[in-house]
Amino acid sequence: MNSVRVVCHQLAPRIGDAEYNRTLSAEAIRSAAALGAQVVVLPELTQSGYVFTDTQEALRVSEPLDGPTLTLWKTLANSLNIIVVAGFCERLTATQVANSAALIEPHGRLTVYRKAHLWDRETLIFTPGTEPPPVVDTAVGRIAVMICYDLELPEWVRLAALAGADLLCAPVNWPDGPRPAGERPAEIVRVQANAAVNRLFIAACDRHGEERGVNWVGGSVIVDADGYPLAGAVSHQQEQRLVADLPLAHARDKFISAHNHVHQDRRPQLY
Amino acid sequence: MNSVRVVCHQLAPRIGDAEYNRTLSAEAIRSAAALGAQVVVLPELTQSGYVFTDTQEALRVSEPLDGPTLTLWKTLANSLNIIVVAGFCERLTATQVANSAALIEPHGRLTVYRKAHLWDRETLIFTPGTEPPPVVDTAVGRIAVMICYDLELPEWVRLAALAGADLLCAPVNWPDGPRPAGERPAEIVRVQANAAVNRLFIAACDRHGEERGVNWVGGSVIVDADGYPLAGAVSHQQEQRLVADLPLAHARDKFISAHNHVHQDRRPQLY
Numbered sequence: 309m310n311s312v313r314v315v316c317h318q319l320a321p322r323i324g325d326a327e328y329n330r331t332l333s334a335e336a337i338r339s340a341a342a343l344g345a346q347v348v349v350l351p352e353l354t355q356s357g358y359v360f361t362d363t364q365e366a367l368r369v370s371e372p373l374d375g376p377t378l379t380l381w382k383t384l385a386n387s388l389n390i391i392v393v394a395g396f397c398e399r400l401t402a403t404q405v406a407n408s409a410a411l412i413e414p415h416g417r418l419t420v421y422r423k424a425h426l427w428d429r430e431t432l433i434f435t436p437g438t439e440p441p442p443v444v445d446t447a448v449g450r451i452a453v454m455i456c457y458d459l460e461l462p463e464w465v466r467l468a469a470l471a472g473a474d475l476l477c478a479p480v481n482w483p484d485g486p487r488p489a490g491e492r493p494a495e496i497v498r499v500q501a502n503a504a505v506n507r508l509f510i511a512a513c514d515r516h517g518e519e520r521g522v523n524w525v526g527g528s529v530i531v532d533a534d535g536y537p538l539a540g541a542v543s544h545q546q547e548q549r550l551v552a553d554l555p556l557a558h559a560r561d562k563f564i565s566a567h568n569h570v571h572q573d574r575r576p577q578l579y
Numbered sequence: 580m581n582s583v584r585v586v587c588h589q590l591a592p593r594i595g596d597a598e599y600n601r602t603l604s605a606e607a608i609r610s611a612a613a614l615g616a617q618v619v620v621l622p623e624l625t626q627s628g629y630v631f632t633d634t635q636e637a638l639r640v641s642e643p644l645d646g647p648t649l650t651l652w653k654t655l656a657n658s659l660n661i662i663v664v665a666g667f668c669e670r671l672t673a674t675q676v677a678n679s680a681a682l683i684e685p686h687g688r689l690t691v692y693r694k695a696h697l698w699d700r701e702t703l704i705f706t707p708g709t710e711p712p713p714v715v716d717t718a719v720g721r722i723a724v725m726i727c728y729d730l731e732l733p734e735w736v737r738l739a740a741l742a743g744a745d746l747l748c749a750p751v752n753w754p755d756g757p758r759p760a761g762e763r764p765a766e767i768v769r770v771q772a773n774a775a776v777n778r779l780f781i782a783a784c785d786r787h788g789e790e791r792g793v794n795w796v797g798g799s800v801i802v803d804a805d806g807y808p809l810a811g812a813v814s815h816q817q818e819q820r821l822v823a824d825l826p827l828a829h830a831r832d833k834f835i836s837a838h839n840h841v842h843q844d845r846r847p848q849l850y
Contacts, residue, residue: 424846424849425844425846426838427836427838427839428836428837428838428839429837429838430838431838432838438849440849457839457844460775460776460841461776461844461845461846462733462734462737462772462776463733463734463737463845463847463850464850466733466734466850467849467850487805487807488807488808491807491808492763494771494775494805494806494807497768497771497772497775497806498772498775498776498806500765500768500772501733501768501769501771501772501773502772504731504765504768504769505731505732505733505769534758534765535765535768535769536758536759536762536765537759537762565698565699566699566700567697567698567699567700567701567702567703568698568699568728570731573696573728573732574732574734575695575696575732576734578695578709578711578738579734579735579737579738
C-alpha cells in the first residue's frame with residue numbers, strides 16, 4: 309500500500325440551491341484531482357445546505373440516488389479517477405429524507421451511508437439510518453464513511469475500525485459554539501481520540517459560511533493513526549483545502565507496544 | 580450539589596520502597612487537605628513504583644488490603660475528612676499481584692479497583708481485573724475509578740458513565756514518547772474526549788521522576804464535562820499539584836442540545 313493523497317475541501321453550500329452546490333462541488337472535485345488527490349472529501353449536505361426549516365423544505369431539494377448531483381459526481385469520479393465522498397439530502401420516499409453521504413469510486417460503485425445519530429433539529433427533519441457505517445474495499449485502501457455527530461459516539465467509530473477501516477471519511481457541518489481561549493475545538497479533539505484508540509486515519513471535512521444565523525467551526529482536519537493532525541485542526545471560518553498524503557498501511561498495524569493491540573486488548577465480555 | 584475541590588498531586592514514587600512512598604503519599608494527602616480538597620488523587624502504583632522486573636519483585640513490595648499503606652490512607656482520610664484515590668500494588672495471593680487503586684472515604688469505606696486493561700510488560704507481572712470500574716456514591720458525588728491504559732478503551736469509560744459517574748478519578752503512569760512539536764500529549768486528548776462524549780469530569784493524576792530508564796509524560800489533568808482542561812494538560816515532568824473546583828452537578832445534565840442527550844442518543848441495538 310502506497311501513500312494515498314486525500315483532500316478535504318471546506319466550502320460553503322447555499323441552502324436549497326442544488327444547482328449552485330453542484331457547480332461548487334464539481335469545482336472542488338476537479339481542483340482536488342488537479343492536486344493529484346485519490347480521495348476527495350466534501351462537507352455534510354454539500355448538495356443541499358443544512359439549516360432547513362422543516363422536512364418539506366428538505367424534500368424540495370432532496371435527490372434520489374440517480375438524481376443530477378450523484379450522477380455528476382459519478383461522472384467526475386470516473387473521468388478524473390478519484391474517489392468522491394460527499395454529503396447530500398437523499399429522497400427516500402415522497403415524505404422522507406435522509407442526511408446521507410455518498411462514496412463513489414472511479415469504476416462507478418456507489419455506496420450510500422445514512423446518518424444514524426441525528427443532531428438537534430435534524431431529528432425533526434431526517435429519517436435516521438439503520439445500518440452501520442460502510443467499510444468499502446477500494447483500490448487505495450478500506451474506506452469507512454460516517455457523518456458529523458456520529459463521530460461523537462465512540463461505539464460507531466469502533467464498529468468501522470473493527471470492520472477493517474484504514475481511513476474514515478467524515479463529511480461534517482460542525483455548528484460553532486463557545487470554547488475556552490486557546491483550546492482546540494472539542495470536535496477536533498474527539499476526532500483525534502477516535503483515530504488514536506483505533507489506529508486509523510480520519511479525514512473530516514467541515515463547511516464555512518453563515519447560514520440562517522448558524523456559523524460553523526470551520527475545523528476540517530486530517531489526522532494520522534496516532535491521532536495527531538496532518539492538516540487543518542484549527543477553526544478557520546473560510547474556504548480551505550487540506551491536502552495530506554496518508555500511509556494507510558500504518559492503520560493495518562494495531563500494535564501500540566510489544567504486548568498491546570488496540571483491538572485485541574478489548575474485553576467485550578465485560579462491556 | 581456544591582462544587583467539589585479536587586487535587587491531583589503528581590509525585591515521584593521510588594520503585595520497591597513502600598516506606599518512602601507512604602511518607603510521600605501522606606505528605607501529599609495532608610497538603611491537599613490543607614488546600615481544602617475534598618478529593619485527592621495520586622498516581623498509579625504510588626505505593627510501590629512501576630517498572631518492576633518481574634512478578635517476584637512486585638510481590639515483595641505488594642500489600643494486602645489491611646497492609647500498612649491502606650491502613651495509613653484510611654487513617655488520613657478519616658482524620659482529614661478527605662476522599663483518597665491512589666494506586667497500589669495489591670497482593671492477591673502468595674503468587675499473584677494486581678495493579679489496583681483504592682478509593683477511601685472518610686467514614687472508612689474502602690473500594691478497590693483492579694486494572695482490567697494491562698499495559699505492555701504489566702501483562703507479564705499483574706493479574707488483570709475482572710470487574711467493571713466501580714462507581715461509588717460518596718458524600719460529594721458519584722466517583723468512578725479506573726487506571727491509566729483503561730482510559731484508552733472508550734467502552735470502559737462509557738460503562739462508568741452509564742453507571743452514573745459524575746467524576747472519574749484515574750491514577751495513571753503515562754510513559755513518555757515522541758509527539759509532534761506543539762501538540763498536546765495524546766493521553767490528555769483521549770481524557771478530554773472521554774469526558775466530552777459522556778459529560779463527566781475526569782481527574783487523571785500522572786507521576787514524574789525517571790525510573791529504570793522510563794520517563795513519564797507528567798501530564799496530570801483535570802477536565803470539565805465538556806472535555807476542556809481546568810488544570811494541568813501540559814507535559815510537566817516535575818512535581819505538580821493541580822487544584823480545581825468542580826461543579827459536579829453539570830455531569831448530571833447529559834443534554835448537549837435541545838434534542839440530544841449523550842447517553843440516550845446511543846443506539847445499542849446497532850453496536
